[in-house]
Amino acid sequence: MKPNLSLNINKVNEQKEVDEQVNQLEAEMNDSNQAPEQKLLNIIMVDLNNRETKLKMINTELILELREYLHEYVYTCFFTNYYLEHNGQRLSDYSDLSELDLDADPKIYMRA
Numbered sequence: 001m002k003p004n005l006s007l008n009i010n011k012v013n014e015q016k017e018v019d020e021q022v023n024q025l026e027a028e029m030n031d032s033n034q035a036p037e038q039k040l041l042n043i044i045m046v047d048l049n050n051r052e053t054k055l056k057m058i059n060t061e062l063i064l065e066l067r068e069y070l071h072e073y074v075y076t077c078f079f080t081n082y083y084l085e086h087n088g089q090r091l092s093d094y095s096d097l098s099e100l101d102l103d104a105d106p107k108i109y110m111r112a
Contacts, residue, residue: 041097044107047076052107059098063091066108076110085109 038058043066045053053075057066063084070076084091086100086108100108 039098041102042106043097043102045070045076046107046109048079048082048110048112049075051075057097059096061097062093063095063097064093066097067093070110079110082110082112085111 038060041057041059043055043057045055045066047053053073055066055069067084070079086102087105090111091100091108
């Protein structure tokens with residue numbers, strides 16, 4: 001009988017651990033639900049050949065994610081050494097798109 005009792009105790013302990021993990025994940029989800037509201041932004045990318053490309057991105061995305069997209073996009077994938085610029089200012093890869101005033105000027109430029 002002892003082995004069965006120990007199996008039951010192990011199952012109870014495992015269930016408690018699973019319940020704790022589920023509660024922790026639910027708490028994290030509730031915290032993430034209180035995150036800033038996501039908004040769709042219209043962006044016009046101007047590449048080094050002055051080709052304009054219209055994009056839609058979420059305001060909480062980073063400039064780095066825009067660069068990752070540009071590495072895969074057929075018209076910009078061959079550009080490897082560039083920086084991005086908006087309103088004459090060089091953009092940091094780790095800033096949010098929400099920090100930019102894209103309503104007034106939706107263009108982001110690639111510069112060599």
